[in-house]
Amino acid sequence: MRWLPLLALLLYCLTAGQARAEEKYVHAVVADPYIELHTGPGRGYPVFHVVERGGAIEILKRRTDWFKVRTEDHREGWVDRNQMLRTLQPDGEPMVFNDGSREAFTEHRWEAGVLAGDFGGASVISIYGALAFNSQLSVELGASHVLGEFSNSYLGTLGLTHVFVPEWRASPFFTLGTGIIHTEPSVTLGQSQDRTDQVGYVGGGVRVYITRRFMFRAEYRSYVVFTSRNDNEEIDEWRGGFAFFF
Amino acid sequence: MERWVRVFLLSGVLLAGCAHRGPEDISIPQSEREAGGIIVPEVERREIKPPKIDAENFEVGAFFGIMSIEDFGTNPLYGVQFAYHIAEDLFVEAAVGRTEAGLSSIEELANVRVTENRDFTYYNISFGYNFLPGEIFLGRNTAMNSALYLIGGIGGTRFAQEDKFTVNFGIGARVLATDWLALHLDFRDHIFATDLLGSNKATNNLEAHIGITVFF
Numbered sequence: 011m012r013w014l015p016l017l018a019l020l021l022y023c024l025t026a027g028q029a030r031a032e033e034k035y036v037h038a039v040v041a042d043p044y045i046e047l048h049t050g051p052g053r054g055y056p057v058f059h060v061v062e063r064g065g066a067i068e069i070l071k072r073r074t075d076w077f078k079v080r081t082e083d084h085r086e087g088w089v090d091r092n093q094m095l096r097t098l099q100p101d102g103e104p105m106v107f108n109d110g111s112r113e114a115f116t117e118h119r120w121e122a123g124v125l126a127g128d129f130g131g132a133s134v135i136s137i138y139g140a141l142a143f144n145s146q147l148s149v150e151l152g153a154s155h156v157l158g159e160f161s162n163s164y165l166g167t168l169g170l171t172h173v174f175v176p177e178w179r180a181s182p183f184f185t186l187g188t189g190i191i192h193t194e195p196s197v198t199l200g201q202s203q204d205r206t207d208q209v210g211y212v213g214g215g216v217r218v219y220i221t222r223r224f225m226f227r228a229e230y231r232s233y234v235v236f237t238s239r240n241d242n243e244e245i246d247e248w249r250g251g252f253a254f255f256f
Numbered sequence: 257m258e259r260w261v262r263v264f265l266l267s268g269v270l271l272a273g274c275a276h277r278g279p280e281d282i283s284i285p286q287s288e289r290e291a292g293g294i295i296v297p298e299v300e301r302r303e304i305k306p307p308k309i310d311a312e313n314f315e316v317g318a319f320f321g322i323m324s325i326e327d328f329g330t331n332p333l334y335g336v337q338f339a340y341h342i343a344e345d346l347f348v349e350a351a352v353g354r355t356e357a358g359l360s361s362i363e364e365l366a367n368v369r370v371t372e373n374r375d376f377t378y379y380n381i382s383f384g385y386n387f388l389p390g391e392i393f394l395g396r397n398t399a400m401n402s403a404l405y406l407i408g409g410i411g412g413t414r415f416a417q418e419d420k421f422t423v424n425f426g427i428g429a430r431v432l433a434t435d436w437l438a439l440h441l442d443f444r445d446h447i448f449a450t451d452l453l454g455s456n457k458a459t460n461n462l463e464a465h466i467g468i469t470v471f472f
Contacts, residue, residue, distance in 0.1 A: 049399070071435070072309050073311070073312050073313060074341050074342070106305075133410075157421035194419075
């Protein structure tokens with residue numbers, strides 16, 4: 011019987027944890043004539059239950075624009091965002107979701123995205139992240155993989171970006187920065203060894219707000235590679251892609 | 257007489273001055289005075305805070321399968337994948353996979369090696385579109401949500417110590433065992449150009465894998 015207190019403790023922990031877990035769910039009250047509960051998070055899944063005006067629901071989780079809710083009689087189903095927006099919070103305020111907006115696009119602090127394009131005749135795939143100091147100025151960290159016929163390069167960059175009119179849906183920007191490029195010549199060509207050089211770049215582009223938290227971004231950069239040889243190398247880069255902000 | 261008139265007038269001026277100053281002695285908030293005495297209600301704007309709801313739009317998991325590298329045979333494959341579900345129909349997926357290249361016919365016949373390093377590694381970033389969403393029924397009582405998806409994207413492949421720009425596309429099926437646990441069956445073609453066996457040519461490298469992922 012030594013394990014009995016241990017079992018009791020375990021049981022207590024489990025039930026306490028469950029009680030706490032239930033407490034954290036967001037509650038809402040139906041304000042429309044009724045809301046529909048689907049069997050799955052998609053428009054095609056059948057409606058199996060409705061909750062009438064005044065009915066209370068618990069919001070368990072969210073997947074894209076679908077919310078899994080639990081009714082007072084413990085039925086669980088998925089409600090779409092448009093219907094959830096017309097419910098009320100327990101204090102009577104209308105339900106709101108933090109899904110991004112034009113205003114948030116202007117004022118956002120963090121940004122990350124994927125871009126692809128052309129780097130001096132080779133293909134380039136890039137990821138980047140940015141932290142904004144204010145609505146105009148931000149610092150950007152980027153990593154690119156350049157895949158060419160005669161060589162491959164890995165490029166890491168750090169720079170500043172200035173957005174001219176952040177309020178605009180399509181706002182142009184100017185960018186300036188530095189970085190490191192590591193180049194591996196093609197093995198089959200039997201060329202020279204790997205080399206690592208510093209680069210500097212200047213460029214400009216445009217970012218366009220699409221919807222919610224997403225934007226399109228296209229840019230041009232002119233790179234100067236400070237080589238150990240006599241002349242510096244100049245490379246043009248064009249790329250476009252998608253980014254999200256938060 | 258003249259003196260009395262002067263005192264009268266002066267007191268009148270003083271009184272008028274007092275009368276003018278009088279109301280100012282009563283303490284009126286600055287905001288009310290500025291509004292010309294009309295009481296302006298100070299409504300405190302309530303900040304509407306969006307409630308914290310557990311959003312499960314990310315998906316992470318591992319996959320195992322087979323990959324057929326053009327000219328280099330078919331070998332086991334493994335990898336990891338990460339996805340972000342943007343909307344009901346649309347998601348972005350990043351994946352890294354690894355397999356090993358076998359021997360090509362020319363290598364076996366001539367007993368030569370075009371490369372000593374037989375590792376074949378790819379990464380890609382793809383867009384997926386969920387079409388044909390539905391349910392899979394297991395017997396009478398169990399229904400699991402499912403979707404077929406079309407997927408395609410770009411990435412890089414490292415093979416024989418060289419990186420090649422790679423385009424991939426394919427089709428897959430996702431079955432949700434629970435709200436957060438998914439099983440995948442995925443067929444993909446990875447296309448890249450290589451001159452490993454002489455002339456530069458586009459190669460089709462077919463992959464089939466099963467994966468298990470969790471939403472968080």
